[in-house]
Amino acid sequence: MTDAIQIQVNGEQRGCRADATVGDLLRELAIKTERVAVELNLEILERKDFDQRSLKQGDRVEILSFIGGGAPVAAQYRGRGLVHAE
């Protein structure tokens, strides 16, 4: 058994095997690798490198994907904007 390390994934602390790769982490989280982007300490990884890049203590991992969006939902819903009665 290898020692566990602490890493940060999408802003949350979690433990992980010391010899784990990014690919291992994605499989553990049950995240399909198609259509996700992974940033390791601000470096964007290529998909082919997921299984090569191993994780170290204190690494910060960001896993992103696509969600519904057109424009940000913002100020117009905060009651500050100009609202016309229809």
Place this chain on the structure above:
Amino acid sequence: MQNDPLIIAGREFTSRLWVGTGKYKDFAETKKAIEASGADVVTVAVRRVNITDRSKDNLLDYLDPKKYTILPNTAGCYNVEDALRYARLARAAGVSDLIKLEVLGDERTLFPDTAGLIEAAKILVKEGFIVLPYTNDDPIVAQKLVDVGCPAVMPLAAPIGSGLGIRNPYNLKIIMEMIKVPIIVDAGVGTASDAAFAMELGADAVLMNTAIAGAQDPIAMAEAMKYAVHAGRLAYKAGRITRKLYATASSPIEGML
């Protein structure tokens, strides 16, 4: 519309209505509205995957990539650095080199920071992105975006989500006359007549989200927008009559008693 494709950077699109995928009740409604709109380009945002609850569906499971061009955006980015980061992440997520570039300048209006936009566009074009910039209705900025390599420009009709319609048709018209790449009117449309008006002015396409997703019946509004964009395009190509202050009789005088 048959034989009237929209071509941007060598890519051919059949629909001149592009839609966003935000603000819907659920993915099933999103899918139905997109189908009703006839759009073949849909915008998406790039966000953190929910790692604590993996049971949630993914939007892209509902959108057939063979049927739709997925256009990721940099919505929510307020500086060049963030916009570049999100654009690069979007490309790494593996859909395409297309990016709808937004660099916002202010939370209340969501107006673009056009200086930041031009800077970010220049960098992304050099990195091989097909940059479609969300910009103000400013012809000079639009030209600068073309100069740095944007193959289309997306000026706003009114603030994002405002539904105010075409606020400055004259500026948009100037943009359409001056700028030699496709113009996609993006943001601010409220109802079908706004979309038709944008197309009658000579827009090459219209992109909207809230006008459909926020309608009481989004699927019916999506269909209305499809017809409006189609009608506006046909009217533009048909060439409208000139406006005259006084009447011109439609029936001949000859043959009257």
